[in-house]
Amino acid sequence: MSPATTLDEDIEEGLDAPLATVGGPAPAVRRARAWLSRAAEPGSVAFWRFVEDAGPVQAVRQLRAGRAPDAVRALVGARVEEDATAADLLRAQRCGARLLVPEDDEWPALALHGLVLTTAGEPADPRAHSPRTTALVPPVALWVRGPARLDALADRSVAVVGARASTAYGEHVAGELGHRLGQRGWTVVSGGAFGIDAAAHRGALAAGGPTIAVLACGVDRPYPAAHGALFHRIAEDGLLISEWPPGAAPHKHRFLVRNRLIAALTRGTVVVEAAARSGAQATARRAQRLGRQVLVVPGPVTSAMSVGCHELLRDPDLDAVLVADAAHVVEAVGRLGEDLADAVKRPTSPRDGLSDIACRVLDACPVRIGVSPERLAATAGCDVLEVLRVLPALELAELVQMTTTGWRLAPAPGPPVAP
Amino acid sequence: MSPATTLDEDIEEGLDAPLATVGGPAPAVRRARAWLSRAAEPGSVAFWRFVEDAGPVQAVRQLRAGRAPDAVRALVGARVEEDATAADLLRAQRCGARLLVPEDDEWPALALHGLVLTTAGEPADPRAHSPRTTALVPPVALWVRGPARLDALADRSVAVVGARASTAYGEHVAGELGHRLGQRGWTVVSGGAFGIDAAAHRGALAAGGPTIAVLACGVDRPYPAAHGALFHRIAEDGLLISEWPPGAAPHKHRFLVRNRLIAALTRGTVVVEAAARSGAQATARRAQRLGRQVLVVPGPVTSAMSVGCHELLRDPDLDAVLVADAAHVVEAVGRLGEDLADAVKRPTSPRDGLSDIACRVLDACPVRIGVSPERLAATAGCDVLEVLRVLPALELAELVQMTTTGWRLAPAPGPPVAP
Numbered sequence: 001m002s003p004a005t006t007l008d009e010d011i012e013e014g015l016d017a018p019l020a021t022v023g024g025p026a027p028a029v030r031r032a033r034a035w036l037s038r039a040a041e042p043g044s045v046a047f048w049r050f051v052e053d054a055g056p057v058q059a060v061r062q063l064r065a066g067r068a069p070d071a072v073r074a075l076v077g078a079r080v081e082e083d084a085t086a087a088d089l090l091r092a093q094r095c096g097a098r099l100l101v102p103e104d105d106e107w108p109a110l111a112l113h114g115l116v117l118t119t120a121g122e123p124a125d126p127r128a129h130s131p132r133t134t135a136l137v138p139p140v141a142l143w144v145r146g147p148a149r150l151d152a153l154a155d156r157s158v159a160v161v162g163a164r165a166s167t168a169y170g171e172h173v174a175g176e177l178g179h180r181l182g183q184r185g186w187t188v189v190s191g192g193a194f195g196i197d198a199a200a201h202r203g204a205l206a207a208g209g210p211t212i213a214v215l216a217c218g219v220d221r222p223y224p225a226a227h228g229a230l231f232h233r234i235a236e237d238g239l240l241i242s243e244w245p246p247g248a249a250p251h252k253h254r255f256l257v258r259n260r261l262i263a264a265l266t267r268g269t270v271v272v273e274a275a276a277r278s279g280a281q282a283t284a285r286r287a288q289r290l291g292r293q294v295l296v297v298p299g300p301v302t303s304a305m306s307v308g309c310h311e312l313l314r315d316p317d318l319d320a321v322l323v324a325d326a327a328h329v330v331e332a333v334g335r336l337g338e339d340l341a342d343a344v345k346r347p348t349s350p351r352d353g354l355s356d357i358a359c360r361v362l363d364a365c366p367v368r369i370g371v372s373p374e375r376l377a378a379t380a381g382c383d384v385l386e387v388l389r390v391l392p393a394l395e396l397a398e399l400v401q402m403t404t405t406g407w408r409l410a411p412a413p414g415p416p417v418a419p
Numbered sequence: 420m421s422p423a424t425t426l427d428e429d430i431e432e433g434l435d436a437p438l439a440t441v442g443g444p445a446p447a448v449r450r451a452r453a454w455l456s457r458a459a460e461p462g463s464v465a466f467w468r469f470v471e472d473a474g475p476v477q478a479v480r481q482l483r484a485g486r487a488p489d490a491v492r493a494l495v496g497a498r499v500e501e502d503a504t505a506a507d508l509l510r511a512q513r514c515g516a517r518l519l520v521p522e523d524d525e526w527p528a529l530a531l532h533g534l535v536l537t538t539a540g541e542p543a544d545p546r547a548h549s550p551r552t553t554a555l556v557p558p559v560a561l562w563v564r565g566p567a568r569l570d571a572l573a574d575r576s577v578a579v580v581g582a583r584a585s586t587a588y589g590e591h592v593a594g595e596l597g598h599r600l601g602q603r604g605w606t607v608v609s610g611g612a613f614g615i616d617a618a619a620h621r622g623a624l625a626a627g628g629p630t631i632a633v634l635a636c637g638v639d640r641p642y643p644a645a646h647g648a649l650f651h652r653i654a655e656d657g658l659l660i661s662e663w664p665p666g667a668a669p670h671k672h673r674f675l676v677r678n679r680l681i682a683a684l685t686r687g688t689v690v691v692e693a694a695a696r697s698g699a700q701a702t703a704r705r706a707q708r709l710g711r712q713v714l715v716v717p718g719p720v721t722s723a724m725s726v727g728c729h730e731l732l733r734d735p736d737l738d739a740v741l742v743a744d745a746a747h748v749v750e751a752v753g754r755l756g757e758d759l760a761d762a763v764k765r766p767t768s769p770r771d772g773l774s775d776i777a778c779r780v781l782d783a784c785p786v787r788i789g790v791s792p793e794r795l796a797a798t799a800g801c802d803v804l805e806v807l808r809v810l811p812a813l814e815l816a817e818l819v820q821m822t823t824t825g826w827r828l829a830p831a832p833g834p835p836v837a838p
Contacts, residue, residue, distance in 0.1 A: 169719055298717030298729065300588055301743035310717065313732070313741045322732045322741075324720035 007035055007083045008064060014057045025103030032056040033101045033141040034085040034245070039063065040075040042139055042243040043132035043257040045122045047075050051140050056101070071126045084245070091246040095220040096235065097145035102138075108154040108265060110392060112138050113373065114290040115264050117384055133256035134282075136264070136289060139243045145219040146239035153210050153239060155392065157187035158295075158333055159262045159287070161280045162196025162272035167305050170273030173297055174199035175206075177270065180326030182209020186334075187238070189214060189266050191258065192227060196272045196280075201234060211238040214265070216258040217250035218242060259283045260290075268293030268333040270323060274308030281308045284320070291385030293332050294320040357382055358390040362399055362409075370403035426454055426502045427483060433476045444522035451475040452520045452560035453504040453664070458482065459494040461558055461662040462551035462676040464541045466494050470559050475520070490545045503664070510665040514639040515654065516564035521557075527573040529811065530684050531557050532792065533709040536803055552675035555683070555708060558662045564638040565658035572629050572658060574811065576606035577714075577752055578681045578706070580699045581615025581691035586724050589692035592716055593618035594625075596689065599745030601628020605753075606657070608633060608685050610677065611646060615691045615699075620653060630657040633684070635677040636669035637661060678702045679709075687712030687752040689742060693727025700727045703739070710804030712751050713739040776801055777809040781818055781828075789825035 005013075014028020033056045040047045050072045051059045062068045063080055073080070092098060100106055118136035122129050129135060144150055160177055162170060178188045178200040188204035190197040192213035204211035211234055217223045219240045222231035234240055243261070244254065262283060263269050269287035271294070274280035284294045296313050299306030312320045323329050354362065357380070364379035365371075373391065377384040391407060394400045401410045424432075433447020452475050459466045469491045470478045481487045482499055492499070511517060519525055537555035541548050548554060563569055579596055581589060597607045597619035607623035609616040611632035623630035630653055636642045638659045641650035653659055662680070663673065681702060682688050688706035690713070693699035703713045715732050718725030731739045742748050773781065776799070783798035784790075792810065796803040810826060813819040820829045 169721065173720055297720055298725075298732070298741070300719055301592055301716055302588065306717075307743070310741055310743045313717075314743075314747070322717070322729055324726070324729045324733075328733070 007031060007060070007085050011057055011061050011064070015061065019055065019057075020103045024105070025101055026057075028057050029103050030099055030101055031085050031089075032060040034088055034099050035060050035083065037099070037139075037141045037143070037243065038082075038084055038088065038245045038248075039079050040072075041132060041254075041257070043135050043137055043260075044075055045119055045129040045135050045137050046071050046126045048119060048137045048140060056103075056140070088245045088247075091220055092143060092145075095145060095246070096147075097143055097219045097240075097246070100142045100144045100150060100241075102141075106149050106151050107142075108151045110388070111151075111154045111265050113388055114292070114385065115260065117374075117388075118289060133253055134260075134286075136260050136286065138264075139261065141243070143219045143242045143245060144239055145241070146235045146237075148210055148237075148239050150212075150239060150241065153187045153212055154189075154265045156185065156334070157189050157212065157266045158329055159189045159266040159269040159283070160196070160200035160272060161190055161262060161269060161283050162200075163274055163278060163280060163305050163308075164193050164195040164197075165275070165305065166195035166199070166273045167299075167303060169299060169303070170196055170297075170305055171199040174272045175203035177272070177297075177326050177329065178203025178205075178209075178211070179207045181329065182207030182211070184326065184330060185209065186330065187212060187266075189262055191215075191255070191262060192222060192224075192231065192234070192240075194224060194227075198227060198230060200272070201230060205233055205237060208237075212265070213238070213240050214258055214262050215240055215242040215250075216244070216254035218244055218246040218248040220246040223250040255279070256282070260286050263287035263292055264290055266292065268295050268329070270295040270297065270329055271309055271312060272297045273299060273303075273305040274312070275304055276307045276311060278308045281312060284312055285318070288318055288320075291383075291389065294318055295323045295329055295332055296320045297324065298322055355390065357386050358394060361387050361390050362394060365400050365407055365409045367409050370401075370406035370408040372406045376407060426450060426479070426504050430476055430480050430483070434480065438474065438476075439522045443524070444520055445476075447476050448522050449518055449520055450504050450508075451479040453507055453518050454479050454502065456518070456558075456560045456562070456662065457501075457503055457507065457664045457667075458498050459491075460551060460673075460676070462554050462556055462679075463494055464538055464548040464554050464556050465490050465545045467538060467556045467559060475522075475559070507664045507666075510639055511562060511564075514564060514665070515566075516562055516638045516659075516665070519561045519563045519569060519660075521560075525568050525570050526561075527570045527684060529807070530570075530573045532807055533711070533804065534679065534683050536807075537708060552672055553679075553705075555679050555705065557683075558680065560662070562638045562661045562664060563658055564660070565654045565656075567629060567656075567658050569631075569658060569660065572606045572631055573608075573684045575604065575753070576608050576631065576685045577748055578608045578685040578688040578702070579615065579619035579691060580609055580681060580688060580702050581619075582693055582697060582699060582724050582727075583612050583614040583616075584694070584724065585614035585618070585692050586718075586722060588718060588722070589615055589716075589724055590618040593691045594622035596691070596716075596745050596748065597622025597624075597628075597630070598626045600748065601626030601630070603745065603749060604628070605749065606631060606685075608681055610634075610674070610681060611641060611643075611650065611653070611659075613643060613646075617646060617649060619691070620649060624649075624652050624656060627656075631684070632657070632659050633677055633681050634659055634661040634669075635663070635673035637663055637665040637667040639665040642669040674698070675701070679705050682706035682711055683709055685711065687714050687748070689714040689716065689748055690728055690731060691716045692718060692722075692724040693731070694723055695726045695730060697727045700731060703731055704737070707737055707739075710802075710808060713737055714742045714748055714751055715739045716743065717741055774809065776805050777813060780806050780809050781813060784819050784826055784828045786828050789820075789822035789827040791825045795826060 115138040174196045182204035187210045189212045263286040360380040436445045534557040593615045601623035606629045608631045682705045779799040
């Protein structure tokens with residue numbers, strides 16, 4: 001992409017080019033996704049499926065030419081005529097941000113695969129789709145501000161969320177959790193809001209740990225404005241990320257749409273304080289639908305700000321785990337990886353110490369041509385979410401590897417061969 | 420029993436008399452159990468089994484004559500020569516107490532049946548028995564002080580236990596729980612100790628609700644002495660009960676032995692505050708072994724007095740339920756009874772609304788000759804503890820009735836018969 005050319009010129013040029021080369025995605029792909037990120041509000045199943053099926057470049061071309069399906073055109077509306085891509089990309093560049101697209105290596109594909117799966121579960125009829133605020137659909141692109149790699153930070157990350165109207169108790173606990181998780185090398189992901197979110201970010205920063213604020217507005221104008229200094233520090237040591245292009249305003253419904261990303265990017269969601277029927281509870285339920293651990297910090301039963309937490313812990317369908325400190329959190333979200341790491345150090349079979357599911361997934365991995373997690377699930381006779389949960393650990397243990405076609409067994413080290 | 424006669428005279432006389440008549444147990448039975456309650460420390464599997472097998476009168480006779488098994492004689496030791504029964508019974512009478520024996524109608528047989536079952540699970544070899552402090556063995560008799568009937572009070576009762584070194588938060592919550600449970604007609608059972616116990620008793624008394632203090636010393640000299648006024652009020656409106664005869668001192672190990680009764684007498688145990696590895700936790704674990712609900716009030720994770728509570732809630736084997744108020748407690752321990760009460764009001768079959776287990780137990784009940792809960796469990800294909808859990812509700816719904824031989828179906832009301 002060169003700002004000197006127009007969007008449509010770039011798109012026409014990109015039609016014949018491969019989507020990605022060794023150097024990364026084609027310029028047209030990034031410009032197309034920049035346009036798509038402004039063209040429609042995120043969270044629409046129909047829109048994401050359209051982009052996925054047509055590919056980003058074709059999707060833009062069809063929309064611009066008025067040849068996209070009615071349901072998708074309706075989502076874009078009058079914005080179809082506009083093109084702010086050059087300005088958006090320039091604005092991002094000026095604040096130290098970049099546009100991350102699924103075609104990038106850095107795209108947190110594994111974490112977001114949970115969203116791909118939940119979207120696959122949506123019905124075919126667009127009228128029956130989950131509403132945009134609750135649909136668990138992947139982003140078409142992410143605006144990312146900060147020096148760190150998103151995929152690396154998301155790999156060992158935990159969401160810490162809670163009430164804006166938090167108490168001193170909640171802020172103390174969130175800050176302490178953020179700090180201890182940061183010390184242990186875990187990324188603290190939150191929403192940058194007042195109260196629990198800010199306390200968690202600050203705790204992580206104080207420990208020198210990475211932290212990610214997932215925003216419901218442009219990464220160049222983080223909201224709330226009173227957190228300007230906090231966001232500045234996060235952008236220096238961690239990442240500010242958003243589905244919305246630079247300059248986007250923090251509309252109320254965008255927070256609800258944003259919440260799914262906090263749950264999806266992390267291995268588990270810790271709720272520190274939540275009122276009855278609150279947003280933090282909704283985030284926790286989304287985490288559960290995505291197969292993530294729901295972890296809840298209790299509080300005094302006399303505190304209105306802990307009522308939502310206790311509701312979560314009392315819900316038998318949610319299977320939430322009570323956590324009182326960072327050690328409990330790491331135990332819940334990190335156990336398999338650590339167990340595996342130990343097992344691999346032993347001189348015996350690296351399979352020792354693997355969970356039953358992990359063994360079955362490993363057995364299901366082909367030797368040569370990599371396959372999708374869905375295929376592994378079918379062969380292993382387990383749930384896709386279970387497969388996604390054990391794959392990172394198996395990869396960490398160098399038992400499997402990801403290829404362009406999917407997952408396969410890692411080549412065995414084998415005995416040294418004589419020259 | 421008449422204090423004018425000696426123990427041995429009463430015993431000789433009682434040998435040929437039936438254990439109980441319409442008017443209650445024979446005098447010799449009560450005197451024998453009064454002697455047994457002082458002869459050996461409670462909590463011994465071997466001693467309880469000996470009394471159960473020989474019957475109380477024969478048990479005393481064999482012990483006094485030196486013909487009891489060695490293991491049992493060793494438990495009694497030099498006390499075999501003593502006889503304080505007349506003095507104990509008189510002392511009890513003077514403080515408004517009485518000796519309740521298993522042969523009495525008022526004996527809380529259903530509640531204590533859990534202890535009979537756990538004792539049946541003890542090995543045959545006395546050397547392998549659970550230690551006295553943890554053995555879940557029934558009492559041989561109970562000294563009861565107060566006007567209420569123990570069986571009636573125990574029927575709808577909940578234990579509220581917790582730390583002696585409680586915080587203002589814990590005492591507030593325990594008092595509030597005691598009050599609300601009392602208002603709803605539930606009996607609050609606790610240990611009369613400082614801290615949570617006292618707050619729960621006081622809350623119940625303030626609501627005009629019944630409350631039971633299960634003591635580790637004589638009911639005429641309740642401990643701690645600073646709770647004199649509290650115990651006086653409990654004895655007026657509720658019950659003070661103890662396995663130890665009047666005058667018995669509150670030795671430390673007696674509290675551990677006593678704790679099993681708090682768990683056994685109630686439908687569930689609520690732990691309000693507990694330090695790590697505390698007595699309240701031990702009581703909760705006993706409640707679980709007895710098939711009772713373990714209910715736990717959370718607190719600030721920053722409070723040492725809630726660490727034990729959070730440990731209980733994190734224990735996957737314990738299946739503890741988080742409760743934040745009395746409504747949660749009643750929902751957990753009273754649900755079946757209430758559901759049944761509703762179901763019975765409906766014009767359709769009284770079986771509507773029964774749980775699966777309740778239906779199976781009902782189907783297992785014979786029409787004429789009552790059978791034991793164990794027999795019902797075998798027929799219904801479920802656990803004896805599950806049978807014991809549903810029988811009270813089935814009885815409440817007038818679907819089953821207890822006879823001298825056990826449980827059977829209640830006679831159907833049937834259509835009115837023409838004269």
